[in-house]
Amino acid sequence: MLQKPKAVALISGGLDSLLAARVVMEQGVYVEGINFYTGFCVEGHTHAIRKQDRAKLKRNNALWSAEQLGIKLHIVDIIEEYKNVVINPKHGYGANLNPCLDCKIFMVDKAREWIEEHGFDFIITGEVVGQRPMSQRKDTMPVIAHDSGAEDRLVRPLSAKNLPASLPETRGWLDRDKLYGFNGRSRKPQMALAERFGFEDYAQPAGGCCFLTDKQYSVKLGDLWAARGSREYDLDDIMLLKVGRHLRPRPNFKIIVGREEGENHFLEGYRKRFIHMIPISHTGPLVLLDGETSAADVELAARLTARFSQGRDAEQVTIEVNPLDAAAHRLAVKPLTADEIPAGWYL
């Protein structure tokens, strides 16, 4: 090969993908990064919606990794295509609604398409044998290489010595002796390698890269699908599951209650899509109603809204109700007491 071999590295923002790209760059390969956005990525700034968190903004670790490596990063929106992975995972879910193995296959497949389109030679991931219970096992790693179509064009530099030789190794683009044989859940080898490369302040593992690994989030997504009678979603749906307090008092509707000013402001962006209500007589949250509602449902939602307002102990709270297809009107309601809200309403 007259030109430098070219590789694309899947950059999640975590330490492993950072190191994997760096190990390959050290052998003279030209590397660019690719980061896929599914809508469920924890790397987003959802927490920054909350006003109290605005002062401690989280950086995007994929961009931070690219800067550390000095490589170009492509952030790719795969929200639409990813739905089929979430809704129909061939290999099933993990502990929650996380389709980790299908997710990895899908992302490597997208990276394969990308290298074929852009004239790159191979794909790098930060996978380590035995590190994750579903997608990073000795028996599932070949499945990812095969089902994605990447086959031996997929290189896992941190764990390469535990796996058959990849194309870049057999072609002599990568020296297998300079790759690694990390295995298992220990982070110590990665931390030592990070120190060798001079990486500091890298992202610490924080319980997964995806909201679908979160039990509470999965409960809310499962509830959304059950209420609709179909396993469909759009980006707004999955964003709203990350925001506010969600209660389903009746099978036909749920409410989303802003917990503070920043969330109320964010929910305001959805006023044209949902019936919404807000306390007038007392300070309180913006509340969205999701579902088909009767007058009795709206009154119940108003009483719940009152409960989450500063008027929770008052005899009466006035709520402004804003229907989608009619003028706003006011309801004077008695706030529900804590005892009147069954725990099962909270999602």
Added chain:
Amino acid sequence: MNTTVIDARNLLCPMPVIRTQDAVVKLQTGDMLQVLCTDPGVVHDIPAWCRVRGHEVCEITEQGYEIVIHIRVGAGD
């Protein structure tokens, strides 16, 4: 030199970055891009994206919840 404005308000990161990336591909070196946003994360993420892709953030203005990022397109893409 052209100035293009894109609306990324009410989108959460990294969507404003992706919208910026998609817009820059269609522009020429030296063109200006204004990105309207509301997610405060953009004040870190869009400049970081510009650094790794070779574009220049000329100015960031904030008014209330609204943030405008002014970008000069570089030759990187």
